[in-house]
Amino acid sequence: MADARLRRVNKEIADCKNDKSSQIRIELIDESPFHLKGSFPGPEDTPYEGGHFEVDIVIPPTYPFQPVKMKFITKVYHPNVSSASGAICLDILKDAWSPVLTLKSTLISLQSLLCSPEPNDPQDAEVAKHFTTSKGSFDETARYWTQIYAGGPGKSSAKAEPVRDEVAMAGLEKAHVDQYESLGFERSKVIDVLRRLNYRGANVANIHDDRIVEELLK
Amino acid sequence: MSSDYEYSDEDADYYDDDEDMIDGTQEDGQSCRLTHRSTGSASDEEMDMDAFNEDFKVITKATRKSYEIPYESLTQASIEKVMQADIEHISGIFGVDASVASLLLRHMNWNKERLIEKYMDGASAVSEAAGITLPEPPPSPVAPIRSSTSSSSSRLSSGIRRATRRNAAEPTAAATFPSTVKSKRAPALDPEPFVCPICFDDSQTKTLGLECGHQFCTDCWSAYVESKVRDESELSIQCMAEGCSLVAPDVFIETAIAGDKSTWARFHELDIRHFVASNPNLKYCPAPSCTFTVSCPAAASKSSLATVVPTVACEAHHKFCFGCPIDGDHRPVICGIAKMWLKKCHDDSETANWIKSNTKECSKCQSTIEKNGGCNHMTCKKCKYEFCWVCMGPWSEHGTAWYSCNRYDEKDGIDARDAQSKSRSSLERYLHYYNRWANHEQSAKLSMELYSKTEKKMEEMQITSDLTWIEVQFMKKAVDEVDKCRMTLKWTYAMAYYLEKGNEKELYEDNQRDLERAVEDLSELLEQPIEADSIALLRQKVTDKAVYVQKRNEIVLEDTANGFVDGRWRWNVSVDGYHAA
Secondary structure, three states: OOOHHHHHHHHHHHHHHOOOOOOOEEOOOOOOOOEEEEEEOOOOOOOOOEEEEEEEEEEEOOOOOOEEEEEOOOOOOOEEOOOOOOOOHHHHHHOOOOOOHHHHHHHHHHHHHHOOOOOOOOOOHHHHHHHHHHHHHHHHHHHHHHHOOOOOOOOOOOOOOOOOOOOHHHHOOOHHHHHHHOOOOOOOHHHHHHHOOOOOOOHHHHHHHHHHHHHHHO | OOOOOOOOOOOHHHHHHHHHHHHHHHHHHHHHHHHHHHHOOOHHHHHHHHHHHHHHHHHHHOOOOOOOOOOOOEOHHHHHHHHHHHHHHHHHHHHHOOOHHHHHHHOOOOHHHHHHHHHOOOOOHHHHHHOOOOOOOOOOOOOOOOOOOOOHHHHHHHHOOOOOOOOOOHHHHHOHHHHHHHOOOOOOOOOOOOOOOOOOOOOOOEEOOOOOOEEEEEHHHHHHHHHHHHHHOOOOOOOOOOOOEEEEEEHHHHHHOOOOOOHHHHHHHHHHHHHHHHHEEEEEOOOOOOEEEOOOOOHOOHHHHHOOOOOHHHHHOEEEEEEOOOOOOOOOOOOOHHHHHHHHHOOOOOHHHHHHHOOEEEEOOEEEEEOOOOEEEEEEOOOOOEEEEEOEEHHHHHHOOOOOOOOOHHHHHHHHHHHHHHHHHHHHHHHHHHHHHHHHHHHHHHHHHHHHHHHHHHHHHHHHHOOOOOOHHHHHHHHHHHHHHHHHEEEEHHHEEEEEOOOOHHHHHHHHHHHHHHHHHHHHHHHHHHHHHHHHHHHHHHHHHHHHHHHHHHHHHHHHHHHHHHOOOOOOOOOOOOOOO
């Protein structure tokens, strides 16, 4: 059985190499063919366009009868991807797995997951909240993350690392952050609280200033 | 050691047969129980009724005691027979293969009535949901995995498609595996080698597939089925193709794992467990690696658990409760109360009681205050309310009596103190019952020790006197009895904690006290040193006492069980599913 797994993985890696059209790449991380790194470009017409996304792939001993384990190495701002750990919420990586699925087809599924987020089945609740309350602001933040982490377009032409704008990273308005910072709170704390409360778009009107100050004082 | 109840009998044969002895003392036991009931203040009429009932029960005693429940222990083979009968029944009604019938039954959790109803409503919908037929496309009504011949010899092939019969709807598949065609197919198609889409091996010649036509090599199938059955304990094994909902029938699975006996046995066990779990009348024995099933229809419904304690035992003598997952025998207490009691004991809800007992609440703002020194003039830190720690009344009413409180009658103070003493006594009450409960549990745990001690004593007896092995068995019997009664006693304390004060509880506690006293007497007898000249006397005493203890135990169990049936018990809490009559 071990032979079959090795044969299959090797074949999958080879297939991926030969197929130039899909832009999906699979590379070895170390000597083992069971720990791989997959990568694909961000899909067009999405905030992820132009980015290059890397995925950590671990092939379990029972592969292909049990699903592969995948998580994003590149940080992604997406409702179904944990913004902290890169863990992915996708049915085919769990109970909808079928042995006929391959590494390539799974990576393609990930790519299409970036096109069509499922905010109702979120991995990252905060990001999902952001997505549902104000799509425009979410897109902006996702684009910013793509630019910072996935080498997306819009990056300053100078090679120097651009100063990361923590406010934009959290998908917040600079004016809001400045407002509470001027009250004497630490900037990072303000960002943390406002992000947690989803202080964005139409939601701003729903959250009272006192509530924010209360959270900040905790 | 003497007790109020001594049985002496001149007949020497009396002691040689314990069974006889029990019957012989039955009347005595009965009468003393009735005397106890009469000490309570039940009305005469009730008394007569009870007496009548008791007489009636004595007559029917040969059949079953009121605290016992009818049940039956079934072997795995007899369960299989029931399953087989269900399958044949369904396959007869629907005119389908046995393997199809079993897939349908599994899909509907073995609920025959609902299956028949649904099948009559729309056979195709049920077949699709059960993974027997493909949902789309509908043109050719594919018979659920069926071979053209229906003889038993063709059963093997019924679920397996060796690419000889393919679904016309799968033209792409047709080109892939002509090599597997077992010569029946004309070699018109290109003999391109079959490449399994899972292991990418082109040297495989044997393939398998379900009705859907998705073919995979046998090695992959076997690895897949094994991983599903062993790692996921999955009974319903779907086709490996993505999104294909067909479920593999048993014959297919048997072929796929090709002689892997342990996986097949596991699959079979899963099937039986699923059947047992689906049937409320059945329960698998929870003892490790025990394969017996107990059937107990009397305790199948939740409502019945309010009146009976379904203690059952499988053929291998593993005692368990049919109604709840509590280990062993929790008679005479019903499941709901036993569960509540255990939860109370495990919770640290008693921490709250401690706080209540050791602290007081500010009568104005209700903050919890612990006094750790100083005078009785308290000022609440939070609301600045000034009060007296002793009487809890406002300090302003105390005038100049600074260090002594003589205002005990003030209403404010009384109210505050009332709440205080109530919570303190509730803790004491709980501890009273808990200590006794825990004590019996501890004693029961030590019974193993008592066993080995008793065994030694029995050997000693055989040496020091001319008693034979069989004649010293009374010691062991007595230990068994003590053990059993301690279990009963243990749970009676859990029940007493929740019983509402009143005549019924008094009667109950009388019975409990009699049993407890008898059990303690008997265990003391068992601990006594053995002297050669007094063995005969000891033997007589132990035997007498054991019989009496057994009788008392039966009385407690029976009276409690009857109380549940009559709805006689009143609780100081609301008990799930229990409605007092």
